[in-house]
Amino acid sequence: MTVTVTIYDVAREAGVSMATVSRVVNNNPNVKPQTRKKVFEAIERLGYRPNAVARGLASKKTTTVGVVIPDISNSIFSEVARGIEDIANMYHYNIILCNADKRKEKEIRVINTLLEKQVDGLLFMGGAVTEEHIQAFKTSSVPIVLCATADENNTIPSVDIDHEKAAYDAVQVLIQNGHRSIAMISGSLQDPANGYARYQGYKKALEEAGIALSEDLVRVGNYRYESGSEATKYFLELPQRPSAIFAATDEMAIGAIHTLQDNGLRVPEDVSVISVDNIRMASMVRPTLTTVAQPMYDIGAVSMRLLTKLMNKETKEGDLTQVILPHEVIQRNSVAHV
Amino acid sequence: MTVTVTIYDVAREAGVSMATVSRVVNNNPNVKPQTRKKVFEAIERLGYRPNAVARGLASKKTTTVGVVIPDISNSIFSEVARGIEDIANMYHYNIILCNADKRKEKEIRVINTLLEKQVDGLLFMGGAVTEEHIQAFKTSSVPIVLCATADENNTIPSVDIDHEKAAYDAVQVLIQNGHRSIAMISGSLQDPANGYARYQGYKKALEEAGIALSEDLVRVGNYRYESGSEATKYFLELPQRPSAIFAATDEMAIGAIHTLQDNGLRVPEDVSVISVDNIRMASMVRPTLTTVAQPMYDIGAVSMRLLTKLMNKETKEGDLTQVILPHEVIQRNSVAHV
DNA sequence: CTGTTAGCGCGTTCAG
DNA sequence: CTGAACGCGCTAACAG
Numbered sequence: 001m002t003v004t005v006t007i008y009d010v011a012r013e014a015g016v017s018m019a020t021v022s023r024v025v026n027n028n029p030n031v032k033p034q035t036r037k038k039v040f041e042a043i044e045r046l047g048y049r050p051n052a053v054a055r056g057l058a059s060k061k062t063t064t065v066g067v068v069i070p071d072i073s074n075s076i077f078s079e080v081a082r083g084i085e086d087i088a089n090m091y092h093y094n095i096i097l098c099n100a101d102k103r104k105e106k107e108i109r110v111i112n113t114l115l116e117k118q119v120d121g122l123l124f125m126g127g128a129v130t131e132e133h134i135q136a137f138k139t140s141s142v143p144i145v146l147c148a149t150a151d152e153n154n155t156i157p158s159v160d161i162d163h164e165k166a167a168y169d170a171v172q173v174l175i176q177n178g179h180r181s182i183a184m185i186s187g188s189l190q191d192p193a194n195g196y197a198r199y200q201g202y203k204k205a206l207e208e209a210g211i212a213l214s215e216d217l218v219r220v221g222n223y224r225y226e227s228g229s230e231a232t233k234y235f236l237e238l239p240q241r242p243s244a245i246f247a248a249t250d251e252m253a254i255g256a257i258h259t260l261q262d263n264g265l266r267v268p269e270d271v272s273v274i275s276v277d278n279i280r281m282a283s284m285v286r287p288t289l290t291t292v293a294q295p296m297y298d299i300g301a302v303s304m305r306l307l308t309k310l311m312n313k314e315t316k317e318g319d320l321t322q323v324i325l326p327h328e329v330i331q332r333n334s335v336a337h338v
Numbered sequence: 339m340t341v342t343v344t345i346y347d348v349a350r351e352a353g354v355s356m357a358t359v360s361r362v363v364n365n366n367p368n369v370k371p372q373t374r375k376k377v378f379e380a381i382e383r384l385g386y387r388p389n390a391v392a393r394g395l396a397s398k399k400t401t402t403v404g405v406v407i408p409d410i411s412n413s414i415f416s417e418v419a420r421g422i423e424d425i426a427n428m429y430h431y432n433i434i435l436c437n438a439d440k441r442k443e444k445e446i447r448v449i450n451t452l453l454e455k456q457v458d459g460l461l462f463m464g465g466a467v468t469e470e471h472i473q474a475f476k477t478s479s480v481p482i483v484l485c486a487t488a489d490e491n492n493t494i495p496s497v498d499i500d501h502e503k504a505a506y507d508a509v510q511v512l513i514q515n516g517h518r519s520i521a522m523i524s525g526s527l528q529d530p531a532n533g534y535a536r537y538q539g540y541k542k543a544l545e546e547a548g549i550a551l552s553e554d555l556v557r558v559g560n561y562r563y564e565s566g567s568e569a570t571k572y573f574l575e576l577p578q579r580p581s582a583i584f585a586a587t588d589e590m591a592i593g594a595i596h597t598l599q600d601n602g603l604r605v606p607e608d609v610s611v612i613s614v615d616n617i618r619m620a621s622m623v624r625p626t627l628t629t630v631a632q633p634m635y636d637i638g639a640v641s642m643r644l645l646t647k648l649m650n651k652e653t654k655e656g657d658l659t660q661v662i663l664p665h666e667v668i669q670r671n672s673v674a675h676v
Numbered sequence: 677c678t679g680t681t682a683g684c685g686c687g688t689t690c691a692g
Numbered sequence: 693c694t695g696a697a698c699g700c701g702c703t704a705a706c707a708g
Contacts, residue, residue, distance in 0.1 A: 004479070004685090006684095006685055006686080007685065007686060007687095008685080008686090016694075016695085017694065017695040017696075018685090018686075018687095018695085018696095019687085019688080019694070019695055019696080020693090020694060020695075021686095022686065022687060022688085023687095023693095023694085025686095026687080030693060030694085031693070031694085032693060032694090035693080035694080047477060049450070049453060049454055049477070050454055050685090050686085051395075051454065051456060051684090051685050051686070052451075052454045052455045052456060053391055053394045053395050053400060053455070053456045053684090053685080053686095054395050054684070054685030054686045054687090054700090055685075055686055055687075056391045056686090056700095057389075057391050057392050057395050057684085057685080057686075057687095057699095057700050057701065057702090058685075058686045058687040058688080058699080058700055059686080059687055059688090059700085060687095060700075062391060064434065064455070071420065072410065072416050072419050072420050072423065073413075073416045073417045073419070073420035073635075074416075075411075075413055075416070078410050078411045078412075078413070078416040078419075079411045081410050081411070081416075081435075082409065082410050082411035082437065085410065085435065085436070085437050086437070089436075089437075094434050094436065094451065094452075094455065095434065095435055096402065096432050096433065096434050096435075097419075097423065097433055097434075097435040098423070098427075098432065099420065099423050099424070099427075112387070113390075113432065114432075115387060116387055116388055116389065116390045117390045117391070117402070117432065118389060118390060118391045139385060139387070141342070225618075225622055254622055255622075258622070258624060261624065280563075281619055281622065284563055284592055284593075284596070284619065284623070285622070285623065286596060286599065286624070297411075342701090344700090344701055344702085345701065345702060346701080346702095354678075354679085355678065355679045355680075356679090356701090356702080356703095357678070357679060357680080357681095357703085357704085358677090358678060358679075359702095360702065360703060360704090361677095361678085363702095364703085368677060368678085369677070369678085370677060370678090373677080373678080388701090388702080389700090389701050389702070390702095391700090391701080391702090392684090392700070392701030392702040392703090393701080393702055393703070394684090394702090395684045395685065395686090395700085395701080395702075395703090396683080396684055396701075396702045396703040396704080397684085397702080397703055397704085398684075398703095
């Protein structure tokens with residue numbers, strides 16, 4: 001197809017008007033079967049391929065949605081992305097994918113280019129949702145849903161889990177197993193969901209159990225394996241080492257487990273470890289990791305589904321657009337009774 | 339922005355023609371600084387946002403490329419995707435991402451919708467490149483590059499590693515460590531790159547070393563952890579168990595390691611394990627996995643870079659467009675001398 | 677340096 | 693059930 005064949009060429013070839021060709025291409029029922037057939041044949045003969053850009057300009061719909069994601073190479077997010085794409089596909093949308101690394105300026109920038117590209121909707125997965133983000137969202141004429149994040153005031157549609165509760169539940173598992181000296185490897189406290197909220201859950205669980213919070217038992221990591229490892233080394237140098245570690249993410253937990261093992265300690269006999277996420281790797285390490293499962297795929301799928309409803313204006317005023325998906329503790333082998 | 343403000347509105351507001359607005363928006367130097375300033379102010383005042391769809395129709399360029407990928411939630415591919423997106427971003431392209439699960443019909447389908455969307459280029463990452471694929475590619479007026487695959491006749495631009503050689507090198511490591519009884523956990527032999535080619539490399543290494551190929555020592559898996567585990571169970575029931583296992587992928591290798599350990603065997607003291615890929619997890623298991631590293635990120639980055647050259651017609655006739663990236667064996671702790 | 681004028685390929689009234 | 697005509701918002705010559 002070196003020369004572009006247009007709807008006009010097809011019309012001429014089939015001996016009808018372009019309006020008719022447009023109708024059959026768009027499955028408009030108001031076409032005589034015989035005419036439809038003629039048109040299809042012409043399309044076949046010419047190898048006609050509809051131009052979605054022209055269609056988009058005329059119809060003001062592109063059937064593509066934008067998704068801004070922190071980092072597609074991170075297994076957490078790639079799982080969410082798969083959920084998004086599957087549902088998008090089901091509703092005949094394509095997705096434009098942009099990594100923004102949780103950096104605000106980049107996030108704002110891609111939001112704007114996505115909007116320029118006239119996406120029919122936007123899925124935002126990022127770090128904090130700041131006032132600037134809200135401003136950017138406001139300039140949008142298409143619906144936006146927050147995916148795996150939420151804004152503080154819950155003014156924007158979103159789907160996420162209850163991070164604080166998830167962390168709380170994880171720490172509860174430890175407490176119910178008799179642990180009192182529980183360390184935490186946290187994420188950045190600037191990160192509202194994976195960082196701050198999970199730390200709050202930890203604090204709350206300790207409080208309720210009447211356990212004093214100790215600064216020495218909290219280290220801030222960057223979600224990755226190595227930082228889990230480093231935090232653990234710190235704990236091991238303490239005069240009295242904790243009997244359990246709660247990591248904000250599985251990766252950090254695995255880093256912790258290995259560092260423990262490398263120092264001659266057994267998990268869970270000597271130290272218990274628990275975390276939140278349930279990435280694939282959690283069931284692939286020894287001991288297998290007890291963790292609170294976050295339904296990544298579903299978060300993606302549900303948020304995309306919500307977005308389709310919003311794009312089709314299927315939601316009525318007052319409909320619930322803040323959805324919290326359930327999490328679940330997965331008992332495996334990294335936690336023992338003290 | 340509930341009413342759409344167009345280039346025409348900006349022109350009126352600034353007291354210039356739309357051509358001039360177009361020029362400043364597109365950074366055309368032929369505009370008096372003062373005029374430029376007026377236009378920018380008008381843009382600011384009106385909150386004008388260029389419509390990329392209209393621009394695409396008029397200019398026949400969308401600055402977006404399509405990428406068909408087997409499965410974004412698979413860490414191998416998500417790493418490649420990140421490489422693609424980074425370079426795309428650098429050259430101001432966006433990417434439309436489509437999962438096709440290596441299923442031919444789905445691959446063909448998404449190729450067509452991507453082409454309808456008038457992408458400026460296409461990156462194809464899939465299973466086998468069949469005659470049907472070639473036909474679909476031929477209908478394209480935009481360049482296409484195969485990413486982490488290649489067609490049999492090397493007629494289409496591509497970037498990949500030499501899978502056969504990578505497998506060969508892995509098995510060589512085993513042989514040089516004195517192993518003679520080497521099992522393989524293969525991928526599907528229908529899969530040209532990760533399956534068939536890696537199996538060929540295994541065969542060739544054995545042949546050269548004068549080791550007879552034994553059917554019992556080859557199991558076909560599906561690249562995943564569980565199948566590595568199952569294959570290993572099979573090997574353990576053999577009258578004489580192999581002293582080493584070569585897995586076509588890291589995930590299967592890790593499944594093998596754990597199954598070995600669960601059966602009271604030590605890795606690498608009792609059985610050595612090696613594979614190809616070098617996923618993040620490879621350095622996060624105990625023992626850490628010796629493997630042949632495939633530069634996933636680079637494969638993505640280089641293929642995207644190649645695509646930009648093709649899109650800009652920067653490549654001259656006869657330029658090399660089949661690139662093979664180097665692989666490298668990463669010595670870790672899962673292989674021992676026999 | 678700036679404005680005028682055609683389309684880009686298609687959806688969508690509105691007649692008939 | 694079908695066709696004519698307009699316009700979606702913008703780029704790209706071509707004049708001036």
